[in-house]
Amino acid sequence: MYSQPKYIDSSIDEYLQFDLESLVRYEYINGQMYPLVGESYNLKIISENIFSRLRTQLYGTDCHVFASDMKVRIEPINAFYYPEASVVKDSQDRDMYFKSRPCLIVEVISPITERIDRIEKLYNYRQIPSLQEYVLVHQSQMKIEVYRKVYGNQWFLETLAEETILKMQSVEVEMTMAEIYEDVEFE
Numbered sequence: 001m002y003s004q005p006k007y008i009d010s011s012i013d014e015y016l017q018f019d020l021e022s023l024v025r026y027e028y029i030n031g032q033m034y035p036l037v038g039e040s041y042n043l044k045i046i047s048e049n050i051f052s053r054l055r056t057q058l059y060g061t062d063c064h065v066f067a068s069d070m071k072v073r074i075e076p077i078n079a080f081y082y083p084e085a086s087v088v089k090d091s092q093d094r095d096m097y098f099k100s101r102p103c104l105i106v107e108v109i110s111p112i113t114e115r116i117d118r119i120e121k122l123y124n125y126r127q128i129p130s131l132q133e134y135v136l137v138h139q140s141q142m143k144i145e146v147y148r149k150v151y152g153n154q155w156f157l158e159t160l161a162e163e164t165i166l167k168m169q170s171v172e173v174e175m176t177m178a179e180i181y182e183d184v185e186f187e
Contacts, residue, residue, distance in 0.1 A: 012078055016097060019080075025069070028080040029120075036082060042139040042184050043108045047084040049182055050106055050137070050175070054085060057173045063103075064088045071098035072105060076127045084108045084137075087171050090130060101130040103170040108137045122147060126155065132170035140186065142177050 010018070015028045026033040047068055054065045065087050071080045073095075080098060085106040093101040105125055109117040117136055125134050126147075134147040144160040148169065160166060166175045 015080065019071075020097065025082050027071075027082060028078075029124075030077070030079070038112070040110065040139060042186075043084070043110065045183050046108045046137055046139055046180060047106075049180055051085045053175050053179060054087060054171070054173060058087065058171060062089055062091070063171055066099065072102055072125075072128075073098045073100040074124050074127050075100055077124060079124055081121060081124075089171075100128070102128065103130055103132045104135070104168055105131060105133070106135040106137060108139050110139050126153075133168055135166070135168065137180065139184070142181055144177070144180070 010028075010031055010033060012028070015026070015033055018033065019026045019028075025036045027036060028034075051065065051067045058065055066085065068082050068084045070086065071082055072086055073080050083105045085104075086099060086102040087104040088099050088102050090101040090103075093099050107113075107117045107121060122134060125131055126149075132149050136145040136147075138144065142162045144166055146158045146160065146166070146168075148156050148158065150156050160177070162177055164177060166177070166180065168174070
């Protein structure tokens, strides 16, 4: 969730240094830094469920799984986001503070962040050549949307509801909705 930008027209180097020293995480879009605030119980539980299952199932492979404390850089537009989970297969993606070649990105959305995740981040993440799947997980209901790259740069949307299985083809991992939403409390 965003609040007002912290700095206007900061450079990438200024952002990276500030974010490194800050107790609050900041995303960076077009020279502006936005603090991330207001993570809910459901967001944390869903994120941890997805991360732990990805980490367990991809253990011993060439995939590196990252939680929400690793930034993803979108080089063509100089943006940095903190997705809830990301997976990188590219061994050349070695920066210590951000990754720029993920094959999978997962965001957990709320009514407040839905517009940003569904429009802005979807558009921006699709600028990453290595990205194969962008997964949007709703925190207020059992619903998942998977944007999957097919046929070059064409994207296909698959919507999942209760009693289905999330198949992340980019990393060959499957999770049931029950696993993803374990311990989640819906209002």
